[in-house]
Amino acid sequence: MTRGLDAYAYLKSPIHRWEVRCKLVSLLALIFAFAFVQQLILLPAMVVVTLIYYGISRLPVAFLLKRLRYPGFFLAAIAILLPFSVGDTVIWQAGFLALRQEGLLALILIITRFLCILTVGLILFGTAPFLTSIKAMRELGLPAVLADMTLLSYRYIEQFGEDLRRMQTAMRLRGFRVNNLSRRNLTVLASLIGSLLVRSYDQSQQVYQAMILRGYGCVPRRRQRFKTHASDLVALVVTCFVAIGFVVAEIVLAS
């Protein structure tokens, strides 16, 4: 639905067929193992593992590249600052600009970890319908309040986004131009957000009544039926083994 995150959830690949609860546990373990890595020597293995999983998932490369564009700013700032400001070993100098080895190595570590974790996250949520992933999290023990809030918020994000766009268009048609920071502009924008909140609050009353009519809170929750096959468990064990391998290698290399 929203922003095409699960646009490729319909593809057929071993990762798509992987039972969602097993996939969540395995790939989250891999993400945490990647976050644990500090040794540069482990980075090529991390990249290879990530590429293998992405290859098996059959997600298009364009999907990954499109998603990589979003988080650029913060990382760009670090990429500019770190190699020139951190460390003592100068490896190249031009005037006052000195490229330092420690900063450069820190940057390589940060960027590689970032790319690998982000790619595994995309595989995790890009290979199953988003609602199925949330239901799987519920089955894994996510509290009911959080699961219900996540599902309902997800359902309404798109609609409120459309409401906001419509209200902004109406404001522009009435001559509102937000070019500078002034008290009046801030008050108008505050009213815009206030209206959005009031609309959502009013709608939540109707949603609650509709949910009560459908038996929300009275009828026992129907459990999502996830079927786990032997191949799902094998993939779970293999992935957890890889994740543990990274953690053990990191500890051994660090000591």
Place this chain on the structure above:
Amino acid sequence: MHIPDGILPASIIVAGYATTGGVTWYSLRQIKRDRNPQENIPKASLLTAAFFVASWIHIPVPPASVHLILNGLLGTILGYYAFPAILIGLFFQAVMFQHGGLSTLGVNASMFGIPALLAYHLFQLRYKIGKNNRVWTGIFAFLAGAGGLGLSVVLFFILIITNIPANIDATVERNAIYGLVLAHIPLMLIEGAFTAAVALFLMRVKPELLEQ
């Protein structure tokens, strides 16, 4: 201001998840004490979606524009629902837009959520001192909005500067944190003024949204 994947060491990531787990547990326990917690779930969920969408609005701050964080406002309106709301909002940000990250979700949720809870208690102080008129609502909403963002900014820079995996001189580190926090004071004032303006709008149009 979200901390992306790859920057923080595993110890901080685990500590972030532990803190978020603890505060979420505490928030859910407080929520269950409500007269009718079930009734508030759709309200909190739809307001979470609305806040998520509202953060797309950009405010012109020359020479660029910024989007507001709104965690103080979220705290003032949602009370103990603010922490789960922020956790869910950040989860959506991470998986839909790759702002923040899955490994840093715990750290980011604590960084924005704990100040939101403090903002809620700050906003509720107006009842304690018996001043629930427009002027005091505006003042406390300003303090909640500015304080919510301010505390998040301080936490953000401490986490970033102390955890970049290379040695920075301690004095430089301290000065960098002071400098970057001071540079964000104008944004805190804007966030505070904006929170006050929204609170006053709601007080006029839908006062029940501000009542807990």
